[in-house]
Amino acid sequence: MHLERETWTDAEKSEAEVALLPVGSTEQHGPHAPLGTDTLDAEAVAEAGADRYDDPVVVAPAIPVGIAEEHRRFSGTLWTTESTFRAYVRDVVGSLASHGWDRVVVVNGHGGNIAALREVTARIVRHDDAYAVPFTWFDEVGEHSSEMGHAGPLETSLLRHSDPETVHEDRLEEAAEGGSDRWGDWQGRVNLAVDSDEFTDNGVVGDPRESSAELGEELLDRSAEALCDLLDAVRERDPGPRE
Numbered sequence: 001m002h003l004e005r006e007t008w009t010d011a012e013k014s015e016a017e018v019a020l021l022p023v024g025s026t027e028q029h030g031p032h033a034p035l036g037t038d039t040l041d042a043e044a045v046a047e048a049g050a051d052r053y054d055d056p057v058v059v060a061p062a063i064p065v066g067i068a069e070e071h072r073r074f075s076g077t078l079w080t081t082e083s084t085f086r087a088y089v090r091d092v093v094g095s096l097a098s099h100g101w102d103r104v105v106v107v108n109g110h111g112g113n114i115a116a117l118r119e120v121t122a123r124i125v126r127h128d129d130a131y132a133v134p135f136t137w138f139d140e141v142g143e144h145s146s147e148m149g150h151a152g153p154l155e156t157s158l159l160r161h162s163d164p165e166t167v168h169e170d171r172l173e174e175a176a177e178g179g180s181d182r183w184g185d186w187q188g189r190v191n192l193a194v195d196s197d198e199f200t201d202n203g204v205v206g207d208p209r210e211s212s213a214e215l216g217e218e219l220l221d222r223s224a225e226a227l228c229d230l231l232d233a234v235r236e237r238d239p240g241p242r243e
């Protein structure tokens with residue numbers, strides 16, 4: 001059940017115990033993929049997980065702006081501070097819980113959101129009337145997780161399968177040429193860079209020419225399956241608070 005397409009009277013009848021909250025970002029994804037890549041990919045994974053899950057699941061509207069200041073030099077990138085982001089996610093989870101959907105999986109599409117989501121979901125579990133846990137789709141695709149990059153083969157593939165009209169396939173060559181093969185500017189194990197334009201000219205990390213709709217289908221399949229397994233486990237958790 002996608003909340004934004006339902007009436008409140010139908011939402012009231014929902015027997016769902018669990019909810020998915022997609023969280024993305026609006027940030028540069030090279031010359032070939034849209035600013036909303038992370039949001040579109042998170043929504044696709046949440047939708048696929050809810051579709052294949054045996055019991056009803058509420059899918060909340062996606063949160064489209066996250067922690068992305070590192071991409072500020074690239075036009076169109078939007079961001080919020082970590083404290084604003086955490087507070088907003090906490091409020092949205094709290095409102096889902098107030099309707100009885102008090103176990104929430106935050107389906108994340110952006111690496112920059114991970115640390116803040118860990119912190120806020122722990123805070124929710126400890127202190128609020130809900131259980132929440134983050135799920136980052138590209139960490140859940142087996143051996144492919146190591147190919148992540150930025151606007152590279154993974155994200156581009158998922159888009160080419162789920163939202164193909166948003167990808168400029170005629171720019172993949174250009175995207176690869178102006179990109180970098182590694183995230184960051186490293187001295188030993190220390191990343192000296194704070195913004196992505198310090199190590200990639202066009203915003204890309206990785207080679208999006210290695211993307212395909214077939215790989216995207218596989219990534220969606222694997223992440224949706226992992227999400228369903230997680231939903232099974234999350235339903236067994238007690239909603240907080242843990243006092």
Ligand SMILES: [Zn+2]
Nearest residue numbers: 037038151155
């Ligand atoms: Zn991304």
